[in-house]
Amino acid sequence: MTDQTKFLLTEKDIPKSWYNIQADLPSPMAPPLHPGTGQPIGPDDLAPLFPMELIMQEVSQEREIDIPEPVRNAYCQWRPTPLYRAHRLEKALDTPAKIYYKYEGVSPSGSHKPNTSVPQAFYNMNEGVKKLSTETGAGQWGSSLAYAAALFDLEVQVFMVKVSFQQKPYRKAMMEAYGAKCVASPSELTQAGRAILEKTPDSTGSLGIAISEAVEVAATNDDTKYALGSVLNHVLMHQTIVGQEAMRQMEMAGDYPDVIVACTGGGSNFAGIAFPFLGAKLRGGHDVRIVAVEPAACPTLTRGKFAYDYGDTAQMAPMVKMHTLGAGFIPSGFHAGGLRYHGMAPLVSHVQELGLIESHALHQLECFEAGVLFGRTESIIPAPEATHAVRGAIAEALRCKEEGKSETILFNLCGHGHFDMQAYTDYFAGKLNDQTYDESELAMALAGLPSVANAP
Numbered sequence: 044m045t046d047q048t049k050f051l052l053t054e055k056d057i058p059k060s061w062y063n064i065q066a067d068l069p070s071p072m073a074p075p076l077h078p079g080t081g082q083p084i085g086p087d088d089l090a091p092l093f094p095m096e097l098i099m100q101e102v103s104q105e106r107e108i109d110i111p112e113p114v115r116n117a118y119c120q121w122r123p124t125p126l127y128r129a130h131r132l133e134k135a136l137d138t139p140a141k142i143y144y145k146y147e148g149v150s151p152s153g154s155h156k157p158n159t160s161v162p163q164a165f166y167n168m169n170e171g172v173k174k175l176s177t178e179t180g181a182g183q184w185g186s187s188l189a190y191a192a193a194l195f196d197l198e199v200q201v202f203m204v205k206v207s208f209q210q211k212p213y214r215k216a217m218m219e220a221y222g223a224k225c226v227a228s229p230s231e232l233t234q235a236g237r238a239i240l241e242k243t244p245d246s247t248g249s250l251g252i253a254i255s256e257a258v259e260v261a262a263t264n265d266d267t268k269y270a271l272g273s274v275l276n277h278v279l280m281h282q283t284i285v286g287q288e289a290m291r292q293m294e295m296a297g298d299y300p301d302v303i304v305a306c307t308g309g310g311s312n313f314a315g316i317a318f319p320f321l322g323a324k325l326r327g328g329h330d331v332r333i334v335a336v337e338p339a340a341c342p343t344l345t346r347g348k349f350a351y352d353y354g355d356t357a358q359m360a361p362m363v364k365m366h367t368l369g370a371g372f373i374p375s376g377f378h379a380g381g382l383r384y385h386g387m388a389p390l391v392s393h394v395q396e397l398g399l400i401e402s403h404a405l406h407q408l409e410c411f412e413a414g415v416l417f418g419r420t421e422s423i424i425p426a427p428e429a430t431h432a433v434r435g436a437i438a439e440a441l442r443c444k445e446e447g448k449s450e451t452i453l454f455n456l457c458g459h460g461h462f463d464m465q466a467y468t469d470y471f472a473g474k475l476n477d478q479t480y481d482e483s484e485l486a487m488a489l490a491g492l493p494s495v496a497n498a499p
């Protein structure tokens with residue numbers, strides 16, 4: 044049994060509920076505030092943007108929320124996902140550590156994102172919504188929502204951050220193949236987009252700008268609602284099926300993680316694998332270290348401020364308390380497009396403030412190097428975002444080697460890189476460099492934090 048590399052569950056093992064870590068937290072989160080009035084928002088404020096069921100999930104304090112049958116049926120197409128023991132990587136590293144990874148790249152769009160796009164599309168359809176608008180960075184979310192919308196007969200308009208739109212043309216084709224529309228953001232389709240283009244015609248875009256465009260379309264069209272692929276409480280909750288499955292698979296392996304590693308853009312795949320384990324720890328179960336890995340060029344958790352900030356550039360979305368680089372911060376065009384958001388999920392920020400997780404920032408060259416080693420040993424080419432988790436796990440394994448410890452490491456391989464081979468081409472051609480953020484730009488963006496909400 045010690046050689047077993049693959050741990051599989053069956054369809055009946057797909058979790059029946061999502062896990063809400065808020066039920067187990069030692070102290071509650073700060074409430075979201077209205078961007079205009081600075082007052083706490085209620086469900087009615089969110090009603091133009093989201094279907095009521097998702098709004099109720101967003102504010103729920105219940106530990107478990109049932110997964111509707113049509114959603115579980117859709118999950119059956121690719122879930123439960125496999126969990127692997129990385130024997131060949133362990134050997135290459137000559138480490139006494141045991142490395143396991145949960146592979147979310149087996150979904151139709153190649154990442155963890157359909158875990159939330161499917162329920163989001165379902166609840167919208169169920170409440171009579173006809174169209175969804177959304178933003179996408181690298182295109183993972185746009186294609187995941189396009190796929191889910193096709194299942195439930197919804198139209199989709201995607202605003203794709205311009206730098207990624209240019210880097211990843213196949214993602215747009217994929218969205219169109221599923222029947223969605225995709226434009227580069229900033230676009231001429233919205234007031235928010237036109238305002239940016241007027242000031243900076245060559246803007247490469249940002250997730251903050253694309254969110255403003257998508258929110259504007261939903262807020263100004265009665266038949267349209269908005270969908271977000273990360274950051275929000277309900278999104279993180281939908282992702283907890285990853286960690287719940289991993290718990291059972293680790294049990295099959297006769298093991299329990301000492302450390303869990305995942306990359307963080309908005310925090311959803313990280314929360315998805317980590318929160319069920321963290322919840323168990325908070326309820327008196329096994330101890331476990333939890334490590335978030337982010338890009339050094341967009342170091343939200345390690346260098347951002349924990350403060351109220353706008354979720355988007357045009358200040359239309361609610362203000363939330365989170366680690367932020369400032370809604371005006373535009374990160375450089377490094378390749379892990381899914382990790383370029385200026386903020387972090389309020390829930391992930393909150394658990395970091397409570398001292399329940401650690402965070403590290405890594406440069407892209409060391410991450411691609413790790414991604415290539417992973418491809419050559421474990422045979423799966425990681426998405427550029429996922430290489431951060433790979434690198435983080437390797438760093439833990441090398442620490443174990445130095446300390447002579449045989450710890451158990453679990454990480455989330457949140458997506459494959461088949462649509463990102465240009466990034467690998469650039470890496471092999473020596474065209475990638477390590478970018479950091481511009482200190483003065485960061486200071487400027489942080490100076491723009493809403494002062495009302497952050498008054499002492």
Ligand SMILES: *Cc1c(COP(=O)(O)O)cnc(C)c1O
Nearest residue numbers: 183273308309310311312428458
């Ligand atoms: C979107 C995406 C991310 C970043 O989003 P999180 O909410 O932080 O998970 C990371 N990896 C992949 C493969 C993605 O598609």
